[in-house]
Amino acid sequence: MDPMQETTTLVQIKGLRDGLLATLSDAAWEEQRIALLSQIDERPAFFQGARLAMDVGAQILKVNDLVELRDQLSERNVALWAVVSESPTTEKTAQLLGLATRISKPRPEEGRQFSVTDLGEETALFLNKTLRSGTRIEFPGHVVVLGDVNPGAEIVAEGNVIVWGRVRGMIHAGSKGDRGAVICALDLSATQLRIADEVSAMLKPQKDPKPEVASINNEGRLQAEVWNI
Amino acid sequence: MAAQVITISSGKGGVGKTTAVANLAVALASDGRKVVCIDGDIGLRNLDVVMGLENRIVYDIVDIIEGRCKLRQAMIRDKHYPDLYLIPAAQTRDKSAVSPSDMTRVCNDLRPDYDFILIDSPAGIERGFRNAIAAADRVLVVTNPEVSAVRDADRVVGILEAEEKGTPSLILNRLNPALVKHNDMLSAEDVLDLLGIQLIGIVPEDEAVIIGSNRGTPVVTEVKSRAGQAFRNIAKRLQGQAVPFMELEQQGGLWQSIQRLAGRK
Numbered sequence: 015m016d017p018m019q020e021t022t023t024l025v026q027i028k029g030l031r032d033g034l035l036a037t038l039s040d041a042a043w044e045e046q047r048i049a050l051l052s053q054i055d056e057r058p059a060f061f062q063g064a065r066l067a068m069d070v071g072a073q074i075l076k077v078n079d080l081v082e083l084r085d086q087l088s089e090r091n092v093a094l095w096a097v098v099s100e101s102p103t104t105e106k107t108a109q110l111l112g113l114a115t116r117i118s119k120p121r122p123e124e125g126r127q128f129s130v131t132d133l134g135e136e137t138a139l140f141l142n143k144t145l146r147s148g149t150r151i152e153f154p155g156h157v158v159v160l161g162d163v164n165p166g167a168e169i170v171a172e173g174n175v176i177v178w179g180r181v182r183g184m185i186h187a188g189s190k191g192d193r194g195a196v197i198c199a200l201d202l203s204a205t206q207l208r209i210a211d212e213v214s215a216m217l218k219p220q221k222d223p224k225p226e227v228a229s230i231n232n233e234g235r236l237q238a239e240v241w242n243i
Numbered sequence: 244m245a246a247q248v249i250t251i252s253s254g255k256g257g258v259g260k261t262t263a264v265a266n267l268a269v270a271l272a273s274d275g276r277k278v279v280c281i282d283g284d285i286g287l288r289n290l291d292v293v294m295g296l297e298n299r300i301v302y303d304i305v306d307i308i309e310g311r312c313k314l315r316q317a318m319i320r321d322k323h324y325p326d327l328y329l330i331p332a333a334q335t336r337d338k339s340a341v342s343p344s345d346m347t348r349v350c351n352d353l354r355p356d357y358d359f360i361l362i363d364s365p366a367g368i369e370r371g372f373r374n375a376i377a378a379a380d381r382v383l384v385v386t387n388p389e390v391s392a393v394r395d396a397d398r399v400v401g402i403l404e405a406e407e408k409g410t411p412s413l414i415l416n417r418l419n420p421a422l423v424k425h426n427d428m429l430s431a432e433d434v435l436d437l438l439g440i441q442l443i444g445i446v447p448e449d450e451a452v453i454i455g456s457n458r459g460t461p462v463v464t465e466v467k468s469r470a471g472q473a474f475r476n477i478a479k480r481l482q483g484q485a486v487p488f489m490e491l492e493q494q495g496g497l498w499q500s501i502q503r504l505a506g507r508k
Contacts, residue, residue, distance in 0.1 A: 088342035093377075111351075144439060146401030147394050164397050164437060165390075182437075 024049040030117065033065030033095065043073055047083055054090050067096035067117050075104045080111055136173065145169070145183065154190075165205060174198075180223070184208070197228040202238055212236040246279075246357040248350050249481065250379035252411075254395030256366030258387045259416040259446070262456055263474070264363040265293040266463040270478030272327035273464075276358040279318065281330045281349070283375035284365040285340055288332035295322065295459020296329050305333035308345045314352055323464075338370040343377030350378035359481070368402060376403065382411035383443060388418050388429040397438055412443035414477065419448040420491045444477035446470050447491050 024046050026037045038046045054061045066087060075097075084094045096114035099105050105115045137155030147166030151157060156173035167183035169175055175187045177199035186208040188195030193210040201223035207214045209229065214236040228238040251260050251267075261284075268280045281304065282290035291297045302317035307330070321327035330349070333340060346362075353360055364375035376382060382403055386396040396413070403411050415431055422428035431445055446452075449470035455462035463474045472489060479486045 084344050088344045091342070093343055146404075147398040148401055162437075162439075164394075166394050166398065 025053060027053060030067065033067060034061075035067045035069060035117065037069045038071055038073065040071060040073075043075065043079060046073075047079075047086075050083075051086055051090070054087070054092060058090065061090060061092050064092050066092050066094050067098065067114075068094065069098045070101075070104060072100045073104060074101050075099070075107050077107050077111065080107055080113070084111065084113075138173070139171075144179070147183075152189075163199075163204075171195075193230050195229075198225070198241065200225050202226040202228060207236060207238070209236055214238075246277075246350075246354045246360045247481075248354070248360045248362065248378045248380045250283075250362040250364055250375050250382045251385060251414075252364040252372065252375060252382055252399055253366065253385045253392070254368060254399040255386070255392045258385050258392050259414075259452075260366075260385050261290050261293050261363050262452060262461070263383070263385050263414055263416065263446075264290060264361050265456075265461045266471070266474035267478050267481065268294075268327055268359075268361050269321075269324065269461045270463045270475045271359050271361075271481065272321065272324035274478060274482065275326075276482070277326040277356065278324075278359045278361065279328045279330060279353055279357050281346075281360065281362045282332035283341075283346070283362050283371060285332045285371065286334065286337040287365065288334050290363050291319075291329060291331045292459065293456045293461065294329055296331075297459075300331045303331045303333040304349065305336050305340045307349060308341055314349065338365070338374065341374050343374050346374045347378040368398065372399075372402075376406065376408055379408060382408055383414055384411045384438075384440070385414045385416050386434065386438075387416055388423070388431070388434055390429065393429065393434055393437060400438060400440055410440050412441050413438060414443060415445045417448045418445050418491070442488075443480050444473055445488065445491070446473040446477075 024039055024041055028035055036050055080097065087094050094113065096117055097104065097108035098115060098117060099108065108115050138158055139151070139153045139155060140158045141151065142160045144161035145151065145159065145163045145167035147164055150168045152170045154172045157169050157171040157175045159177045159179060162179040163169060163177055163181045163183040163185065165182045170186045170189045172188065172190045172192065174195050175185050175197045179199070180201040181199040181204045183204065184206045185197050185204060187197045188210040191210050195209050197207055197209065203223065207228050212230055212235065225241040226238045227241050228236060231237045251264050253260050264280055268278050271278045280290060282288050285305065291300055296319050299319045302312040304317065306312045307314055307317050317330050318328040319331065321329070350360055362375050362379065365371035384396050384399055386392045400411060415434055418431060419428055423430045435442055447469045449462065449468055451465055451468040452462045452470050455465065462468050462471045465471045476486045476489060
């Protein structure tokens with residue numbers, strides 16, 4: 015067995031929703047520690063800034079073991095945040111160091127916050143939260159937001175965008191060229207709206223906001239209209 | 244005793260993070276709490292200046308982390324409050340000298356012996372900010388009633404939520420009631436409306452803050468200062484007391500609605 019293969023059988027690393035998970039085997043701790051570090055050293059760019067959780071199985075680990083590893087990871091700019099173990103001793107050690115001992119499964123609340131609804135041909139992404147500055151949502155379907163879109167947040171959807179809240183960020187509907195796409199919101203004081211390749215900048219903030227629908231009109235211009243019931 | 248670790252952050256620079264840390268630390272210490280301040284702004288330290296302890300620095304946080312001194316040796320005792328300490332930042336190094344786990348370790352070593360550990364976060368959302376929030380039990384976000392500062396605060400709140408640090412509380416600093424009245428400044432309502440987080444204090448614009456910072460005596464010690472009063476109130480709220488929001492020059496509707504907003508979840 016070549017050494018590369020050996021290290022990967024000792025320690026397996028895979029991606030999780032919120033970081034990386036290293037699953038250790040039953041081999042001696044020292045060997046595994048070296049295997050893990052050498053995997054990281056082989057691909058420093060990949061691991062740079064990563065959040066790492068470890069599943070150590072039944073290994074019994076002392077504070078010194080974990081502290082040493084945590085520091086070595088930290089030198090490589092990898093943050094160890096959780097250690098999952100079947101051994102109560104190891105769990106206690108991890109807790110002492112302020113590490114999590116459970117990797118959070120997507121909670122029901124979060125499941126609601128981010129759910130893809132498959133409607134056959136048409137797919138929609140439902141976001142039950144306010145999108146803050148720096149958030150960018152890209153989706154190959156419709157996007158529905160139950161919350162605000164704050165300045166500095168962006169939504170790029172291939173389909174329509176519906177916001178049950180205030181839009182003050184940037185929204186691009188029909189991003190793959192669908193000129194029939196629409197953007198609806200309770201308050202459309204966006205910094206910029208785009209539908210297909212039409213751009214409309216600087217919509218004035220309104221004193222008395224009304225729900226609006228933005229679409230491309232007959233003259234081919236992007237236009238927002240008050241939505242009348 | 245187990246200390247609460249509170250990080251004061253903002254995203255944008257110059258909104259008053261360091262001033263807030265110094266003032267809250269002194270206010271907590273004068274309420275009899277044991278407090279340690281940590282300057283997280285490595286390479287651009289200034290919490291020591293604002294606290295008037297610049298000339299006493301021998302060791303700094305990087306010396307602790309790299310093992311050149313013991314934790315105690317780097318802790319500078321305040322001139323007036325025997326239970327107030329500062330761990331200064333290193334001026335000749337940069338953010339990469341400290342890692343998030345180093346910061347967590349230092350805080351965990353301090354936890355048993357103190358009531359509050361206040362960490363002054365650097366501006367930005369990079370390594371230094373990550374270090375500063377690593378150990379935090381609670382984060383206070385400082386912002387000014389300016390569009391750019393509020394937007395950066397919004398970004399910081401988003402990062403904190405993503406990191407599962409919980410929703411931070413807001414300090415609205417340097418509010419000028421006269422400007423708000425003439426619609427020349429964002430009101431507290433505008434800011435809260437956008438950020439949607441809980442308000443822990445509004446600090447009015449006050450010249451005494453700058454004078455205090457330059458002299459190394461935080462304004463919170465000035466009984467007559469409005470800003471000092473605001474910081475004292477925030478310190479009380481951090482200790483779990485329900486202190487009503489003080490009335491600034493504008494009275495009535497607006498301020499009642501702020502109190503209502505502040506109380507909302």
